[in-house]
Every structure is written in structure tokens, then in C-alpha cells.
Amino acid sequence: MFDTVLVANRGEIAVRVMRACAELGVETVAVYSEADADAGHVRAADQAYNVGPARAADSYLDGEAIVEAALAADADAIHPGYGFLAENAAFAARVEATDGLTWVGPSSDAMTELGEKTAARRVMADADVPIVPGTTEPVDDVDDVHAFGETNGYPIAIKAEGGGGGRGMKIVAEPAEAETQLESARREGEAYFSNDAVYLERYLETPRHVEVQVIADIGDDGEPRVVHLGERDCSLQRRHQKVIEEGPSPALSDALRERIGAAARRGVAAADYTNAGTVEFLVEEDPDRDPDEPLGPETPFYFLEVNTRIQVEHTVTEALTGIDIVKEQLRIAAGDGLTLDQSAVSIDGHAMEFRINAEDAAADFQPASEGRLDVYDPPGGIGVRVDDALRQGDELVTDYDSMIAKLIVWGADREECLARSRRALAEYAIEGVVTIVPFHRLMVDDDRFRAGTHTTKYLDESVDADRIAEAQTRWGTAAASTEASDDSAATERSYTVEVNGKRFDVELAAHDAPPIDPGETDDVGSAPSPERPARGSSTDDGASSAEVGGGGEAIDAEMQGTILSVEVAEGDTVAAGDVVCVLEAMKMENDVVADRGGTVADVRVAAGDGVDMGDVLVVLE
The missing domain is CATH 3.40.50.20 (Rossmann fold)
Structure with a gap:
């Protein structure tokens, strides 16, 4: 080791x-x-x-x-x-x-082979794993999209070769959309994965997202050894982003479950894959299915992709099997090999994972731009696990993903798991940072989710936004605190120093010492770091970051993210509603549009720039 x-x-x-x-x-x-x-x-x-x-x-x-x-x-x-x-x-x-x-993790060669979606589709097809009708080579011309639509019908999914989690995927509902969506998918692919290659798939109308956790190594005989740890159902998604994951899937019969698990093992073995990974499938749901009658073995399912890493929702599988997947990863990488075989894997009970994101579900799941955990008291009790890296008093870091924690709940069956989840979510006390806990509390009592007949489109197409707003009003967390906490009684002083880039924490006990004034320099000689100016506030030179001057009107960023493209240049004339740039935030493209017409006086960003909420992007006059 x-x-x-x-x-x-x-x-x-x-x-x-x-x-x-x-x-x-x-x-x-x-x-x-x-x-x-x-x-x-x-x-x-x-x-x-x-x-x-x-x-x-x-x-x-x-x-x-x-x-x-x-x-x-x-x-x-x-x-x-x-x-x-x-x-x-x-x-x-x-x-x-x-x-x-x-x-x-898996070898770089295996990651290359399975990370490129067209190559992965060829591997799976050769291993007799069903794949969605689509291309096995990249396409780069809109005529290819039209030809595919004529043969397979619409809608069509255009997907980035290096994509995942909805990044680089665009849906073409009719021929007139093909050119715009092709350009958008290629642009996202280049921005996220430095690869603008895309491929086409038939877009399934009623899909469930079912994935199989695998762990693999090479046996003493040189042959791949692949163990699967059951499936997870990740069908509750918002704009292709998973929100709640569970296992086993409430929709699969045992016979269908066995078929999907066997397909995952075949595909991974064919790629000479080692370490942990997840094989994702789309399963065609029957919209008229009785919830008490799971999908039978004849149900179509198709390979989607392989995630060549550990997944966010690996915790669901750990709760069901008692197997520490990260430890298995480390043992395989260290040359100790797998500690189990397929016969040793058993699934016990039911588990769910709730992503605790710092987002306002009532505001179209907009990520929080700031906050501090004035209160942070996660739930506990039998069958409850919380994975986080937080403690009360922490400031919210908004430069990265909005997920701040994961709540994992286990029960002897799905009903007990739902009941325990309801209790745990009610116990989760968070103040100072908005989260989607109220949304989760709504979902555990949602009829369609409880019935287990939802598809990946359910949240986007069927859930009433008013219900989400009501849940946020009823159970929403408090607004962020704006006043610093009172640490005047503290007598211990903690310091963090860096030497040649390495971090050291130092604690000094100061008996009967007065509190340190934030504006003073302490006896050690290190002054506190200045806070970043608030958005729109004055900087050191007295200029406001939100001022545009000359009577111009600023178009600013409504959220933190990365500029994917700029669609205007100085001197251009734009009308109300015209797109001036495309901003990526939370794995989604967002068109930034002009609220009124005018002439572009100043463009302050370029493709690839990171921006904060409130930053000026374009100035109109």
C-alpha cells in the first residue's frame, strides 16, 4: 500500500x-x-x-x-x-x-479509448452491448445531421466526443435547428474538453438513466477480472444534471437488471479496463406502466457512456453493498488487486443520495453567489450518512461547483428509505446559505417520484414551478448573514502561513490577551488579508467596477461563469433580445442578451474569460 x-x-x-x-x-x-x-x-x-x-x-x-x-x-x-x-x-x-x-484510476490508454464517445460506442458494439442508433464516427457538417434525421427521425442528440453530464449536448427537434445546435455543441466541446468533435444519436423520448458500478483489475492469468456492484437509478435530473440518485432502480425487474449488469461487465472487459468506473445506460420507460409491474427483460436499453473515475453517487452503492469503493481503488492501484469476486457481492436494502447544492430551486436553480454557514447542523441517526467538507462559520466558495454536501440515506426497503429521507432532510439545519434542501423535501413526497415511474425529463417538463416556490417559502434556509461573528472571547490565535507554497497551521495561546482588531497588524508582523471589494464597489483607484461612463448602459453577468463566445464587436448595432455573448455556468450554456437596442461601445470580455456576478460584459450606447 x-x-x-x-x-x-x-x-x-x-x-x-x-x-x-x-x-x-x-x-x-x-x-x-x-x-x-x-x-x-x-x-x-x-x-x-x-x-x-x-x-x-x-x-x-x-x-x-x-x-x-x-x-x-x-x-x-x-x-x-x-x-x-x-x-x-x-x-x-x-x-x-x-x-x-x-x-x-484506469490507465490513460483505457481513458482515451472510453473517454471518446465514438470510440467507446465501437468498443461496446463489438462486445455485443446495445448502443443507441447513431454515428460511430464524428460529424462536422450540417448535411450529416440532416441525413441522419431523414433516416432515424427527429429529435436528434448532438453530443461532444469528450462530453458528459449534459455538457456539449444539444437537441435538434427539426431540420431548421440543425446548424445552430451543431455549432453550439462543437463550441461547448472545444471550451470544456479542447475537442470540438461531435457525434449523433437518436434522442430517446422516455428514457431512464441507469448506471452500473464496476471495479476491475487484471488477474494472475492476464485476463480482465470485472465485478459489478449493482445499478443506480439517476433518472431524477434537471437539464441533464443528476439531483437525486438511488439504488436499486425502482423500475427494473430482476431479469432486466441481470441483463444490464452482464452487458456492463462485457463492455468493461473488452476495453481491458482496470480500477473503478461506471457504465451508464438509457432504459426506455413505458409511460403507461403500472408502478407495481417493473420493466421486463425485453425492455430496450442502450449504452450511453463510461465514466472512467469514481462517481458523485458512488455512496449509494457503498450503502447497498458495504464495500468501500475508494479503498478498492487504492488497493488495485497499489498492485494488491481486487479483494472480492462477483459471488461475494450482495445488495441489501435501498439507498438514496441527495445532492445538497447551494442553489435556489425557486429561482430556476440559480447558484448562490455568496454566503456563510451561520448554522450548519447535518442530520444523523440510523442509516444516515453525510459527506461534506464544511463546518459552521465557513464562507461559501462560489468559484467552483455549487454542491456543498451529499446526504445518503439507507433503509431496509424503498418505503423505509423514503421515510428516513424525509426525517433526515427535515433535520438538516443550514442557515446563511440557500440550498435545494426544500426541493428535496418536496420530491420525497412527490407522487411520480414515489411511484418510481419518472424519466430524465420529468423535472424539466412536468413539475410545476409553483410547487417548488412553495417548498422554498415553507422550508427555505435563512438569508446570508452580513455581520461578522463575535470572537471577542477567544484567547487562542490561529495563523496560517505558506513557505515555498506549502501550508502550515500555527496556533498560539494568548492568556488574558485582548481580541485582535481586524484592522491591526499582530505581534508576529503579518497583517490580515484584505477582503475582495464587493461587486460594484470602489476599487483602490476609486473607480467602480460597475461604472461604464459616458451615459452608456452595461450588460452584466447574472452569475459567475466562463465566457464561451462573444457575438458582438465595437460598433455593432444590436436590438433588444440579441445575444451579445454566451456564458457557461453550472455546466450549462446561457445566452446573455441585450435588454434594449443600441450600439456596442465597449466589449470587456473575451472567450475563455472567467467572470463574477455583476461584472460588466458589454457596454451599449
Whole structure:
């Protein structure tokens, strides 16, 4: 087993990996950006290294800086968690090529093969795994989309080769939309994955999202050994983003479950895959199905993609099987091999995972732009697990994903799991940061969800927004606190210092000492860091960041995100409703439009720029 593992991630998944390492007697190293200097994953690690500024591209996505931190810390392995570089085959190859470092995950070759969706479809088709009717080679011309539609009908899904989680996927409902949607999918693919290649699939009208957790290694005979740990149903989604996951699926018969599990094992074995991964499928739901009659073995299902990493919802499988998937990842990467075979896997009870996102469900799930956890008291009791990296008093970091925690609930059956989830969600006390806990409380009593007949389109097409607003009003968390907490009684003083990029925490006991005034410099000689100016406030030179001058009108960012494209230039004339730029936030493209007509006087952003809520993007006159 390894001595030291660097976790190339942040937040709850970094803490979750660190806990597994601690139980194996392995020390851990955290990496953090300037925005995360006080984050929970930094507190949880044995060592911590600053790898850059808040912008992810300059810190958590900087593979060179992360490898340098691993070498400086004498780590002998890197675990990527999920997100950021977790599915980046080039980064995996960099780690593999670095003497003394081991990559905790599938090989970079397997990641390349299965990470490109058209290549993965070919692998699965060769292994007799059903695939959705579509292309097995990239398309780059709108005529290809039209031809596909003529043969297979509409709607069509255009998908980025490197995509996942809805990123880089666009739906073409009719031929007239083909050109615009093709360009949009290619643009997202380039922005997210540095790969503008796309492929086509028939878009299923009533799909369920069912995925199979697998763990694999190579046996002593040189042949792949693949174990599946059952399926998870991730059909409750909003705009292709999972919200609640559960297992086993409430919709599958045992016979269909066996067919899907066997297909996952075949496909993974054919790719010579090792370590943990998830094979995702779309299953055609029958809209008229009796909830008491699960889908039979004849039900069509199709391969969707392989996630070559651990999943957010791996906790559901752990609750059902009692198997620590992260420990299995570490053992396989260390050369110790799988500790179980298929006959040793049994599924017990029912489990659900609720993503606790800092979003306002009543405002179209808009991510919070600020906040502090004035109250943070997660639930407990039998069958309740909370994965987080937070503690009361923490400031919300909004530079990255909005998920702040995960609530995992287990019950002897689905009814008990739902009842226990209702209780746990009611116990979850959070104030100072808006979350989607009220939305989850609504869903555990939603008739369609309780019946288990929902599809991936249910939230987007069928749930009344008024119901969500009522839930937010009834159960919503308090607004963010604006006053600093009173620490005047404290006599211990904590300091954080960095030496050559490495973080150290120092505590000094000061008996009968007066409180430190935030504006003063302490006796050690280090002054407190200045706070960032509020959006629209004056900066050091006296200029307001929201001022546009000359009587112009600013078009500003309504949320934090990344500029994907700028559609106007200085001197252009625009009308009300025209798109001036495209902003990515929370894995979705958002058109930024002009509220009124005018002439573009100033363009203040370019493709690839990160922006905060309130930042001026374009000025009209």
C-alpha cells in the first residue's frame, strides 16, 4: 500500500478520499487554490500545497503544478476524485510517466479509448452491448445531421466526443435547428474538453438513466477480472444534471437488471479496463406502466457512456453493498488487486443520495453567489450518512461547483428509505446559505417520484414551478448573514502561513490577551488579508467596477461563469433580445442578451474569460 497519496481535488470528495486513506494508514496531501485556503479538505489533510489562484484553469486544472506538489510532498500516488482532471487522459499519462508516482484510476490508454464517445460506442458494439442508433464516427457538417434525421427521425442528440453530464449536448427537434445546435455543441466541446468533435444519436423520448458500478483489475492469468456492484437509478435530473440518485432502480425487474449488469461487465472487459468506473445506460420507460409491474427483460436499453473515475453517487452503492469503493481503488492501484469476486457481492436494502447544492430551486436553480454557514447542523441517526467538507462559520466558495454536501440515506426497503429521507432532510439545519434542501423535501413526497415511474425529463417538463416556490417559502434556509461573528472571547490565535507554497497551521495561546482588531497588524508582523471589494464597489483607484461612463448602459453577468463566445464587436448595432455573448455556468450554456437596442461601445470580455456576478460584459450606447 502507498505511504502518501495526493488528492487532486477539493471539497467533499477530497475529504472522502482522505478518510479512506486514513483508515488504510496512508497519509494525505491536499492541493488548494487561493479561494480555498480555508477549505475543509485542507483542514483534513496531513499536508497542503497552494497550486495557484482561484481560477480553476490556473490551479486545480494545472496538471504540472499538481505533479510538482506531489513530488515536493514525497507522495507516491495521485487520486483525482471526480471532476477537474479526473477524466483527463493526458494528465493520467503525465502521472504515469513521472518516476515515483502512481495514478489511482484506469490507465490513460483505457481513458482515451472510453473517454471518446465514438470510440467507446465501437468498443461496446463489438462486445455485443446495445448502443443507441447513431454515428460511430464524428460529424462536422450540417448535411450529416440532416441525413441522419431523414433516416432515424427527429429529435436528434448532438453530443461532444469528450462530453458528459449534459455538457456539449444539444437537441435538434427539426431540420431548421440543425446548424445552430451543431455549432453550439462543437463550441461547448472545444471550451470544456479542447475537442470540438461531435457525434449523433437518436434522442430517446422516455428514457431512464441507469448506471452500473464496476471495479476491475487484471488477474494472475492476464485476463480482465470485472465485478459489478449493482445499478443506480439517476433518472431524477434537471437539464441533464443528476439531483437525486438511488439504488436499486425502482423500475427494473430482476431479469432486466441481470441483463444490464452482464452487458456492463462485457463492455468493461473488452476495453481491458482496470480500477473503478461506471457504465451508464438509457432504459426506455413505458409511460403507461403500472408502478407495481417493473420493466421486463425485453425492455430496450442502450449504452450511453463510461465514466472512467469514481462517481458523485458512488455512496449509494457503498450503502447497498458495504464495500468501500475508494479503498478498492487504492488497493488495485497499489498492485494488491481486487479483494472480492462477483459471488461475494450482495445488495441489501435501498439507498438514496441527495445532492445538497447551494442553489435556489425557486429561482430556476440559480447558484448562490455568496454566503456563510451561520448554522450548519447535518442530520444523523440510523442509516444516515453525510459527506461534506464544511463546518459552521465557513464562507461559501462560489468559484467552483455549487454542491456543498451529499446526504445518503439507507433503509431496509424503498418505503423505509423514503421515510428516513424525509426525517433526515427535515433535520438538516443550514442557515446563511440557500440550498435545494426544500426541493428535496418536496420530491420525497412527490407522487411520480414515489411511484418510481419518472424519466430524465420529468423535472424539466412536468413539475410545476409553483410547487417548488412553495417548498422554498415553507422550508427555505435563512438569508446570508452580513455581520461578522463575535470572537471577542477567544484567547487562542490561529495563523496560517505558506513557505515555498506549502501550508502550515500555527496556533498560539494568548492568556488574558485582548481580541485582535481586524484592522491591526499582530505581534508576529503579518497583517490580515484584505477582503475582495464587493461587486460594484470602489476599487483602490476609486473607480467602480460597475461604472461604464459616458451615459452608456452595461450588460452584466447574472452569475459567475466562463465566457464561451462573444457575438458582438465595437460598433455593432444590436436590438433588444440579441445575444451579445454566451456564458457557461453550472455546466450549462446561457445566452446573455441585450435588454434594449443600441450600439456596442465597449466589449470587456473575451472567450475563455472567467467572470463574477455583476461584472460588466458589454457596454451599449
